[in-house]
Amino acid sequence: MFDFVTKEVEVETTFIKALPGFSIVGLASSAVQESKERIKAALLNNDFEFPPLKIIVNLSPANLPKNSTVLDLPIALGILLQNRDIDLSEYLILGELGLDGSIKETPDIFSIVLGSRYKKIITAKSIAKKLALIPEIEVYGFENISEFFDLKLKPVKPTKLKYKHIEVNNKKYYYLDKFEVDFKDVKGQNTAKRVALISAAGMHNILLEGSPGVGKSMIINRIRYILPPMSLEEILETQKINALEGREIDFKPLRAFRMPHHSSSKAAIFGGGNRGTKIGEISLANNGILFFDELPYFNKDVLENLRLPLQEGKILISRVNNKIEYNVNILFASAMNPCPCGNLLSKKECRCTELEIKRYKNRISEPLIDRIDLYFQMSEDSDTSTISSKEMYQKVLIAFEKQIKRGYFNAKLPEGYEFQIEKDAREILDKAIINFNLSKRSEFKILKVAQTIADLENYDKINKKAILEALNYRKRT
CATH class of the missing domain: 1.10.8.60 (Helicase, Ruva Protein; domain 3)
Structure with a gap:
């Protein structure tokens, strides 16, 4: 992986007549250079005899920085199979080696496989079954480097997703029927819940305004669990992000939910950084919700830079030596108080002056407001009626089928x-x-x-x- 984009690296090995040694060239990082010791130990501990020659490994293209330990396995196989007539050029080989020769998975394997052009994958057995869920690829899992002494390739049989699904236009869309947080916990606020339902059903951007304690954040936190079902491609994209963040790959059809603090920098929200371009919160929320609580307190530059992603569904990060474009298909949810003290719409006394209220609201520009589909001003409510997330989700499924047949979510x-x-x-x-x-x-x-x-x-x-x-x-x- 290079700046969240998969780049192909070809491993070349050669044995030359010289003093015995082991060199890796091609802009390899310290982690990759250290693979020499891991590979030596792994092969020697499995009775491989190194020839009295100099081993040179080239990682091509040479001008691309290499910093992933998944290169351990292809380098080791280049040495192990040097004099054997075995062609593995059609295979993508990924895995980190233990000193005993065990093949380990790393957090970036899943993302690399999703972004590659290869249809045949050799990797650690511990992640092979998960990779086998990716359509149109064959995965071969191995536990130890010793298994390559007598190489037998047998693809892993994929398991099917065990979640509920609906089928539209001969394509399956998966969803959860359990709700970790439920709308039935929200008493009253029926109109706000109606707005949340519309937002979830059509993936519409939403802004809720109201005094502290009326339930703005409570409602938005529950929208995640009534969002439309996910296609397998969307699930894989979400799991790709989970893998990069070191979270468990579980293939759960639950859309992303990101809630950055209002003090977050522009680079944290949109991506960037001095040492390689990194994705930000907006890309991590792809196919899900990006929630800005206390919207006016976010940096003005951050708010204004939201315009293009919300309008075009993509973001371009430009640096002198690099330009990266990400898809950002998100539901932008936000909440704000009616004034700095928050009491303007409540029974409590508001301590703000007209000028302070004006300045507070002017932090959100009209062009940004124009890109938010749904706005609702909430007030204190004594009603105790409720509606469950399950009831709301049944309506979402009805709307979802219509939109899929149309080809787009209504917001898009x-x-x-x-x-x-x-x-x-x-x-x-x-x-x-x-x-x-x-x-x-x-x-x-x-x-x-x-x-x-x-x-x-x-x-x-x-x-x-x-x-x-x-x-x-x-x-x-």
Whole structure:
């Protein structure tokens, strides 16, 4: 892996007549240089006799820094199989060696395999079954270097995902039917829960505003568990990130949820860094939720740089020697207080001046607000009625099937998409455009939200009710 992008490294070995020695060339890091001692011990402990020759290993391309210990196994095989007529050029070989010759997995193996062009993989047996779930590849797992003395290649049989799924257009989409945190714990706030349902069903960006304690964060934390089912490709992409972060690869169809602190730097959110380009929170949230709590307190530069990722679904990190582009298909969720002290909409006395409130709200620019589909102002609620996440998820599944057949989540519909809208609904929207001076982006945003509402209610077309509800969830300026 090089800056989160898989780069192919070819291992070349040769034995030359010279004083016995072992050299690795090709911009190898200290971790890779140390592999010489691991490889020597592993081979000698398995009765391999090194010839009285100088061994030179070249890691090509020579100008690309190499820093992964997965190169242990291909280097060892280059030495072990030097005089044997075995062609492994079609195989991607990955694994770290123990001193006893055991083959170990590393956190970056899963990511490397996903990003490579190879269809045949040789690696540690401990990770082989997990890799075998990746479509269209054959995985061969080995426990010890000694197994290569009498090489027999037998692919690992993949196990099937044991999660519930629905099938749309002959493709399976997986989901969890257990909810670690449940909407039934949220008492009242029925409209806010309705907004959360619409956000989850269509993957719409959402902003909740309200005094401390009304349930903003509580609601957004629960959105994760009612997000639409995941395709196998999305699950693999999520597990790729989990592997890079050192988390367990479990293939659970649960979308990512990232909640950075408002003091996070621009590089922490978007990626970058002085020593190699690293991905940030926004890329780690791919296919899931990026949640900014206390939105106005985030650095102004961070907030303004959100515009392009939210609009285009990608982010470009440019450095003098390197340019990396990442996909950022996210649901951006945010929460804020109505004023710096937070009491403006509560029964408590607000201590803020008009100027302080104005400055607080002006930290969020109109172009950023224009990219948030759903806005709702929450207030204290004495209602105790509840709805469970399971009930809400049944509606999400209905809307999901409609969107998959359409080809996009509603929030990601391409510009110029032709909505099926009833005549009286169109008339109401046209009046709203004139009366509220709505931009083309705002009009399109309202139509996308209305489409999700129509899907949730199983309507064939966007009707008057859907348009009126969608208009109610826009931020008034």
